[in-house]
Amino acid sequence: MNICVENLSFRYPNGVLALQGVSLEIASGEQVAIIGQNGAGKTTLVKHLNGLLQPTEGRVLIGDWDTRKYSVAKLAQRVGYVFQNPDEQLFTKTVAEEIAFGPRNLGYSKERLQTLVEDALQLTQLQAMRSANPYDLSPTWRKMVAIASILAMDTPILIFDEPTTGQDAASVGRLATIIAELKQRGKTVITITHDIDFCAENFGRVIVMGNGQVLLDGSAKEVLGQEAILAQTFVDPPQITRLGLRLGLTEVVCTPQEFLDVFETQCAA
Amino acid sequence: MPVVRLQQVTYYYPLTETPALQDINLEIEEGEFIAVIGPNGAGKSTLCYTLAGFIPHFYKGELQGTVEVDGRSTQDSNLSDWVLRVGLVFQNPFNQISGAKYTVFEEVAFGLENRGVPRNEMIQRVEEVLEMTGIADLAARSPYSLSGGQQQRVALASILVMQPKVLVLDEPTSQMDPIGTREVFGVIRKMAQKGMTVVMAEHKMEWIAQFADRVIALWEGKIFLEGKPQQVLTDERLAEKGFGVSRYTTTARLALSRGLWQAERPLPVTLEEAVSGFAAIRNGQSKGKP
Numbered sequence: 001m002n003i004c005v006e007n008l009s010f011r012y013p014n015g016v017l018a019l020q021g022v023s024l025e026i027a028s029g030e031q032v033a034i035i036g037q038n039g040a041g042k043t044t045l046v047k048h049l050n051g052l053l054q055p056t057e058g059r060v061l062i063g064d065w066d067t068r069k070y071s072v073a074k075l076a077q078r079v080g081y082v083f084q085n086p087d088e089q090l091f092t093k094t095v096a097e098e099i100a101f102g103p104r105n106l107g108y109s110k111e112r113l114q115t116l117v118e119d120a121l122q123l124t125q126l127q128a129m130r131s132a133n134p135y136d137l138s139p140t141w142r143k144m145v146a147i148a149s150i151l152a153m154d155t156p157i158l159i160f161d162e163p164t165t166g167q168d169a170a171s172v173g174r175l176a177t178i179i180a181e182l183k184q185r186g187k188t189v190i191t192i193t194h195d196i197d198f199c200a201e202n203f204g205r206v207i208v209m210g211n212g213q214v215l216l217d218g219s220a221k222e223v224l225g226q227e228a229i230l231a232q233t234f235v236d237p238p239q240i241t242r243l244g245l246r247l248g249l250t251e252v253v254c255t256p257q258e259f260l261d262v263f264e265t266q267c268a269a
Numbered sequence: 270m271p272v273v274r275l276q277q278v279t280y281y282y283p284l285t286e287t288p289a290l291q292d293i294n295l296e297i298e299e300g301e302f303i304a305v306i307g308p309n310g311a312g313k314s315t316l317c318y319t320l321a322g323f324i325p326h327f328y329k330g331e332l333q334g335t336v337e338v339d340g341r342s343t344q345d346s347n348l349s350d351w352v353l354r355v356g357l358v359f360q361n362p363f364n365q366i367s368g369a370k371y372t373v374f375e376e377v378a379f380g381l382e383n384r385g386v387p388r389n390e391m392i393q394r395v396e397e398v399l400e401m402t403g404i405a406d407l408a409a410r411s412p413y414s415l416s417g418g419q420q421q422r423v424a425l426a427s428i429l430v431m432q433p434k435v436l437v438l439d440e441p442t443s444q445m446d447p448i449g450t451r452e453v454f455g456v457i458r459k460m461a462q463k464g465m466t467v468v469m470a471e472h473k474m475e476w477i478a479q480f481a482d483r484v485i486a487l488w489e490g491k492i493f494l495e496g497k498p499q500q501v502l503t504d505e506r507l508a509e510k511g512f513g514v515s516r517y518t519t520t521a522r523l524a525l526s527r528g529l530w531q532a533e534r535p536l537p538v539t540l541e542e543a544v545s546g547f548a549a550i551r552n553g554q555s556k557g558k559p
Contacts, residue, residue: 014414037446038418084417084444085363139360140309162417166360166443168309168472169513194418194446197516234448239475239516239540246544247551256520260529267529267551 001028001078001156001188003049007058010044010212018044020212021058028156029186031179033199033220036209037234042192043084045209046159049190050079062157077106080155084162084192086139086146095137095145096121096130102153120152123178140171147178157188164195176202200224200238200254208233225252271296272466273320273435277334280315280324289315291490293334297435297468302461304477304498305470307487308511313470314360316487317439320468321357322348338435352380356433360440360470362420365427366412373415374399374408377427384431394430402426403452417444425453429460436460438469442476454480474502474515478538486512503536517543524550 003026010019018041026032034042047053048060051072060067062078080102083089092098099117108116121127124144129137134145143163150158164172172195179202182189193199199206199220206223208216210233216223224230224241236242244253249266253259278293290312297303307313318324325332326348336343338354346354359365370376374395381391399405404422407415412423421444428436438457442450450473458480461467471477477484477498484501486494488510494501501507505522508514517537524530529550537543 012414014410038416038444038449043416085361087361087363138310162444165417166309166440168307168511169508170308170511172513194444196447231448234446236447240520242540243517243520243543243547246540247547256516256523259520260524260527263524263547263551264527264529 001063002026002061003157003188004061005045005048005058006060008045008048008055008060009057010041010048010053011056018212019048022212022214023058024207024214024217026188026190029183029188030205031183031189031203032191032205032207033203034190034192034207034209035194035196035199035233035235036215040209040233041212042209043161044212046081046161046190046192049157049159050081051075052081073105076102076153076155078155079157079159080150080153081159082147082150082161082163084165086134086142089146089149090134090142093133094131095126095134095148098134098145099126099149099152102149106153108154116152116154120148123151123181124148125174140167143167143171144174147175151178151182155187157190158182160189160191160193162192162194164193164198172198179203196224196235197238197240200241208235220254221252224254272299272339273297273468274337275319275334276337278319278336279333280319281331282315282328283330285330287490289490290319293492295485295492297466299466300461300464302458302467302480302482303469304481304484305468305487306472306474306477306484306501306512307470307493311487312490313487314439315490317357317437317468317470319343320435320437321355322346322351323357326351352431352433353384354433355435355437356428356431358421358425358428358436358438358441360443362417362424362444365424366420371411372409373404373412373423373426376412376423377430380427380431394432398426398430401456402429403449418442418446418449421445422449422453425456429456433465435466435468438467438471440470440472442471442473450476472513474513475517475539478502478515499535499538499542502538515539521546 005022005024008019008022011017036042051067099120103113103116124147126144134142163175179189206220215229224237227237240259244259249262251262253262275293275295279288280290281288305313322343367379378391378395399408402422402425442453454476457467481498484498503518515538521530521536534546537546
């Protein structure tokens with residue numbers, strides 16, 4: 001299911017123009033990271049994809065659905081959205097109930113519901129915590145509950161708003177595994193992140209936003225080496241990319257392995 | 270004389286049987302910048318709450334040992350006096366912002382109002398701190414209309430304005446863009462140089478290496494490692510135990526096994542250290558050629 005954003009502008013009621021003429025297409029099954037400084041319009045943009053916000057100008061198509069003509073509840077069949085702050089979306093007494101809430105409201109059969117909940121518990125490694133109250137879990141695991149409750153909705157498109165915030169190394173590793181699995185399953189994943197290293201290691205396509213506009217849009221290698229443009233939106237290239245740039249490597253590198261391979265070849269040359 | 274002194278501190282949250290902190294002994298000098306690292310659940314936030322007096326006064330539970338700041342212990346003080354000694358910037362700004370104020374300016378003034386600071390002084394202090402934290406342009410906005418990173422700056426400003434002796438920060442830049450992070454670390458470093466004592470729980474190793482005087486690594490409620498940033502952050506036991514490790518360190522460790530890092534050179538935590546290490550390898554190899 002393709003996403004098509006056409007000349008989208010959005011003005012908040014207080015007058016702040018948060019998006020100005022944004023156009024982009026995201027094909028079915030793409031893994032896209034959106035980066036950019038605080039206030040660049042990242043969250044405002046993705047809130048248009050499930051109808052939480054409606055365009056001031058332009059339009060957004062999710063498949064053949066124009067978001068202006070469909071309710072948020074209806075769009076939830078196509079787009080799952082994991083909030084930045086899990087506490088804004090969790091409300092039931094147990095982890096398993098929380099995860100079942102979304103898919104149940106989409107009207108799935110009992111059998112499918114059960115399969116989806118088990119699958120989500122397993123992907124997020126929450127099986128042992130299924131009967132716990134989400135608010136008794138640490139923020140790290142609460143975030144996993146929020147993610148699981150969206151995974152279980154089995155939507156073709158998933159949005160993660162800063163999933164790495166406040167997560168430790170183990171948890172960021174879990175996230176990377178989930179995103180890789182979603183890719184395998186052909187899901188579209190759109191992730192807002194400030195963790196540029198996480199972005200470099202897990203996403204094929206990177207969209208850079210600044211001042212409500214798209215500054216760069218391309219493959220991780222095309223985008224992440226562009227130090228000057230990234231600086232406009234207060235982003236540094238990933239650590240490994242910066243290391244490569246500083247050492248004058250002729251190729252943009254995104255992971256330690258890539259760096260060492262290119263470095264070794266260029267030393268020998 | 271140390272400004273913060275923890276002796277044999279052990280703490281249990283209510284209704285729990287495993288201590289969240291165990292046998293913590295810690296002395297911190299005035300103006301020192303301490304970074305606290307550890308996987309989630311290691312006790313970083315609990316240590317922050319203990320220093321800030323939220324433990325035992327708000328969270329209750331069982332606190333053993335003594336927590337002293339400036340010669341007074343938390344157990345013998347009440348929270349409204351303690352906030353003048355120790356200010357805490359919460360991990361999640363949503364939880365810190367009062368909800369009682371319509372603008373960022375008023376939000377930042379909230380603590381001063383409650384301490385009865387004269388109006389003129391209050392306005393001046395708020396203006397200074399908004400400038401310092403880079404949010405002067407947001408003064409008239411509602412705290413709830415801001416992005417996560419902007420809210421974190423408001424949370425920081427509303428504690429800095431109180432001018433506490435000890436500033437405790439629980440992952441204060443987790444939702445900030447990299448340049449915001451750099452600015453905030455810069456502000457905090459400046460406060461430390463002016464004599465404010467800083468304790469910061471943080472995951473961002475590269476920043477810690479550049480700004481902190483000392484690193485404390487917590488693991489299952491205990492101090493697992495303690496020392497200079499370079500020494501602690503490159504300790505090979507960190508990765509095994511689920512601590513975050515700088516990509517520069519990871520890359521150099523990998524390079525070492527491929528003969529691309531000099532064995533006698535310490536592993537890097539920062540970009541500069543990595544650049545000079547790899548440059549040395551390249552120069553060495555080109556010299557070695559016929």
